Amino acid sequence: MALRVTFVAAARSSPLLAERFEDDRPLDGAGWEEVLRAAGGLLPLAAAELRYCSPTPRSRATGDALGYAPLVQLALRECDMGRWRGMTLGEAMAREPEAVDAWLADPRSAPHGGESLLGLITRVGGWLDTRPGEADGSIVAVAEPSVIRAALVYALKAPPATYWNLDVRPLSTTTVTGRAGHWNLRFDGAA
Template identity: 70%
Template sequence: MTVRLTLVAAARGSDPYDERFEDDRPLDRDGWYATRLVAHALLPLCAADLRYCSPTPRSRATGEALGFAPLIQPALRDCDMGRWRGHTLAEVAAREPAAVDAWIADPRAAPYGGEPLLAFITRIGGWLDTRPADGIVAIAAVAEPAVVRAALLYAMKAPPRMYWYVDVRPLSTVTLTGTPGRWSLRLDAAA
């Protein structure tokens, strides 16, 4: 049976210029407002057979605000950024420019002491490939933009270097259809 998995990027938790690695902040005022504006368009996802969210506060709050009543899925956690956790990219680049360059250039590198990009993409792909298919047709999941990006790369069998070229905006959605190991990207027509 084919599974339809719709991934929803969590709403904003901070100003885009203040985004931090593994940010644990809840939704900010703008995030709440934006979620309320799009809730009507995402209402059909409330009828999904399974509804998940990543364990971050903003993913949980986004799922609740959308009416999903999501189950927290630890496998959908953001990439482990080790000692960079809680810092902005600008802060890290100012302190460790060579480490940032290595991280961007090599998907196996983890100069921060956490999870390499390749391992992160593989972990998210493992979650995709273990989605129940028996009797489950529709799944919705709210996750951090990095998780959505990793899922897209895995599903499309794209090289890890493409991670840096996928821009996932807050509250954007993407739908994957298929079965474990065989995913397709589904683009819907505008209503």
């Protein structure tokens, strides 16, 4: 018997290339339209015993719009990007190319003065491992794609560099099942 944690990626607040580190902007018009289109398929997740979300405005708005009434979890916040907060990757690269290269190459580095990638993965994994729940219980968590990527790296015990190869799209769902320290990625497809 296993706990089931389904992550729902927050709807977007900007086009992909305009995304900023630790973006506090609310959902944009396209994000609201995406939530409305996807709601039918995501509403059943509101039946989960526990419902959580990242503290970002778009995660909270996505969870509320889907009827989850999620509880904000600080451990599901995005990576602390220090002085790069609010910048796009391109802007950070233009100002500090060597620092960005170091950050992308070494999961323990935090040249921006914030949190390392390894720190993010460990923090999110710690949250996952401490979820309360009964066997066969279910949890839904609306989170930023970066947080979901960190959870997957942790759950699969994959090398931290795997983080850069995971693509989590807005309003996609990802489910892990198991218990602390023993997680499996679950694929649900059409019968």
